[in-house]
Amino acid sequence: MFTDIVLFTLVVGIGSTIALDLWGVFTGKIGWMPGTHWPSVGRWIQGLPAGRLVFDGSDTRPFTASEAATGWIFHYLIGLGYALVIPLVWGTDFIAAPTFGPFFWIGIVISTLAGLVILMPGMGGGVFARKLPNTAGMIAYVLVAHVVFAIAQYLLALMLS
Template sequence: MATELIIFILVVGIGSTIVLDLWGVFTAKIGWMPGTHWPSVGRWLLGIPAGHLVLDGTDTRPHTLSEAAVGWIFHYLIGLAYAVSFPLFWGIGFISAPTVFPVFLIGVIVSSLAGLIVLMPGMGGGIFARKLPNAGAMIVYVLVAHVIFAIAQYLLALLLA
């Protein structure tokens, strides 16, 4: 069972995060919204210990390799954490019989709220993107992206079941 658990976490966590990234590439290509800039997230995360809780846009230095690595690793660790939450909160049986409600709750609600009330403010956009000129469009983008993410989580979980 431990092997099944590890495979579930890796496939669902990494696979759905890849799908989310592909969605970001697609939306950027069609000119809707660019995906999250993970090197900037890395800069934000690395600045937190020094008391820089919000990126203010004044740091125009090129991003470093370490910032990019931290941002991308963080992104995929979060995807893995969401995958861990299914068997953790709904039991190990979720792996063999995934259901829609947990995936909707974690994949859409929790992940969207995390983006809109933690990541967005940290990146300087304010809670629910209120500091951005396109706040409404950004909220819609986040919700649609996380619906895509949740669909990927569910389909990958079904594939493994």
């Protein structure tokens, strides 16, 4: 049972996060929006203990390897966390017979809201991207990216079952 949860979390968490990253590369190449700049997120996270709750972009120094690593590690830990929530909430039997519902709630609803009400404001874009010039476009991008994430979670879970 424990090993099933660990395997599920690793495969679904890492695999779906990779799918999300590939989606960001793809959308950047077609000119929609690039994926999240994780070194910026790393700078934001590293500034939190010093009371810098919002990344305002005024620090124009080049990003450090530590900031990049912090951002990327944070990103993958979040993906692992979302994957872990699924068997913890829906039970370990879910691993053998996954359905799309939990991936809808965790992979789309919760992760999209987290992006729009935690990460977006933390990165200076305001709640629901209200401080950005293309609020509706950013919300659409975040939503579609998390649909890709949830579909990848579900397909990876099916592959494991």
